[in-house]
Amino acid sequence: MTVLPPLSDRNLVSPAHLLKGRNAPARADHATLSEVFADSAADAGVTGFVMAQLHHANDSDKPVLWIQDRLSRREAGRPYLRGLGLRISILYVAVSKPIDALWAIEEGLGCSGLSAVVGEIWGDPQALDFTATKRIALRAEARNTPTWIMRRAATPNLSAARMRWRVSSLPSALEPDDQRSPGAPLWKAELFRARWDTPGEWVASYGAEGISLSHGVADPPAPVAITG
């Protein structure tokens, strides 16, 4: 039996927090800049988490601007349209320098024909400082375009991102038909900084309408390890 890792090491056990955090709605009405930190470069769970957040882009005729720097592409692969889980179109930009990635994000936020902007930046570049993130955040809010920056091999330094997440994969939910196969994906999502919300930790999964965040109290059934 594998036991889930403890979900909350923070002492947020007051009933108000629990009630507020439970099934927190995706903030689709309030587009802003969010950052997601991955704990491992090869973990595609971050992509799934962001795509679940971008559920509004599903069936939209506006494309998603996807900006990737060279190292992110090499270490984490490129987005594979068939497996993103949404019916979206992508305008893909490959950059080699982080400053170009930030410039491309800002250019994208000057355009009304996009449903979202997703950037992937490797490490902690100098250019990605408070000023740069603040510019992007203000533009994203003015244009009402959700903007996500995926960070890998990065430390959460000073940033003006309105919501900052740390996401890693959890053992998936039980597949009802086949106990030995991986089921619906689950992620451990920790909101460690939020401007309008209370930080907290959730077990996140795909919901019918975007992301579904639930507390780890209703733990998913433990996965069965194969013997062999």
Place this chain on the structure above:
Amino acid sequence: MSVQDKLPVLAFPSRRTAPAPKDDRRAHPDDLARAMAALRSAFEDDAQEAEHQRDTPRHYTTEEAFSPIGTPRPTWRASLKKGGEVTDTKGQSNHIASGPATERDALARRIVSIYLPRFSMERWDRWATRQPDTPPPDLPVVLAVEGPHGPVVHATNRAAEAQGLAAGSRVVDIRALCPEVRVEFADIAGDRMALDKLMLWARRWCPWTAVDGTSGLVMDTTGSDHLWGGEAQMLREMEERLSLLGFSANLAAASTHGAAWALARFGGVRRVVPPAALKAEIAPLPTRAMRIDADTELVLKRLGLKTVADVAAVPRISLARRFSRAGIAQNPLMRLDQIMGRVAEPVNAPDDPPRFAVQSQLPEPVQDPTPHLPSLCEELCRGLAAEGYGARRITVTVYRTDGEVSTLTAATARASRDPGHLLRLFDDKLERIDPGFGFDLITLGASVIEDMQAVQTRLDGAVDDGAELARLVDRLTARLGARAIRAPALTDSHMPERAEVWPQALRQAPRAVIPRPHRPARLFDTPEEIRVLYAVPEGPPAQFIWRRQTHRVTRFAGPERIAPEWWRDKPGTRLRDYYRIEDQHGRRYWIYRDGVLGDGRGETPRWFVHGGFA
């Protein structure tokens, strides 16, 4: 300078209206008679003109027929010219008097026909040599098109011809003949566009060129051969230039389009046939050289007519009766008349595409082009808007005082004539232009243009998203380069890495993709090999090392067997068994085994990670 140029033009009509009679002009009474006839025919009514034509059945309106420009001229202008010709040129009028005017005019033109026998294949070769895996020259390659019963060979390379593969046969048949042949699909539309471009490119030799069929050009070189040192020299120059582009060409020059066509395809190397020798040169060619279709050729063959001379020997009236209702491609008589110049066949040269360029001459050399660009952009866009065009590519050129020229180019995803937008494309690039010690002339040209209709997409006058998106693509391209901006889309392939194509966003707008279950959210460009620590006979390995970390497989699903595409992959490519796995940290990967043990295509199968699931 330009004013001086115009002066003779202004003076010219007055001289023509009051011609000074010369002595020797009166020595030709035939000329006067012809002039009178021309004037009469110009001013009299249609009935009389019809009668005139009945009198001389082969008398086609000469000026109209032999103008290199395809649009027929109004008759009043033609007859005016006819009169002018008669009264002005003395040397030719001698010739007119000696024979019928139509005969002389018909064979006075010089037409060059260029036949590119391997156009499709050589275009493909040019593309293939730029690919990383260039096929060896001895590999038989054929280009196929879809036929009613499966693909049909459209073009072959020399290696394929040496194997006995010919165009027109079915692909399944040639596979049986030659199993190692590589079959690619022909790009018919691309060939046509390339031929159109080549046609404009060929205007370096003469102003009138036109596309002739699917793999040929025809040019009216009357009066331009002396610029290249004679016709033989010109043909050699053409062949050389075309071979530098990678195209093999057969050329011929003759007096008519039909004759040049026939000699280019069935005559010798670079034939130049003077009008006097036309009949003799054409006579031994097969009937196919008359540009008739295969059915008519078969008909002629059954009638025992195998060469052009045979057809020409048949009495005219018999041929006319036999083929009276046939179209031009089925009518050997009309084709023969075209070859001999009895029926006019002008080179229908399309107009040059309009060119848009503006310039500004500076009183003294400057080093910064920035202040001059806005006015140039506005002027250019005004010109584009007046003609209904938009620019796809614009180029700034500065002419430096030391004689150097430097240019800067920007491209757009959608035709645009918005000066502000075009100006922004040069924002970050202007420092790349090298002004040296200053330049005194700056030009802005639209090198690639497209038709652009002014459309209002929304009633409230707002800008539509497509245009906004195109502008975003332009700006990103201007800074990051066209190769960095991609619009991924799906293609017909079941191999995961080939199922997506990544065309440049300048060429194709992004398209929505329907997701598929059991496909990873991320895919590695090249699958990464893993080291299996603990293999089990069925299913994925229980433990493996990837990126120096040990992964223990806790759950898996699969295999999903994906076979290689035999029509594209090299022989010997192994099939893949894909597994969706989850490791002890809950991360989900897509791994595959390359081949199965004992499939006879290599050693023990290796394992690879190809992607990661959300």
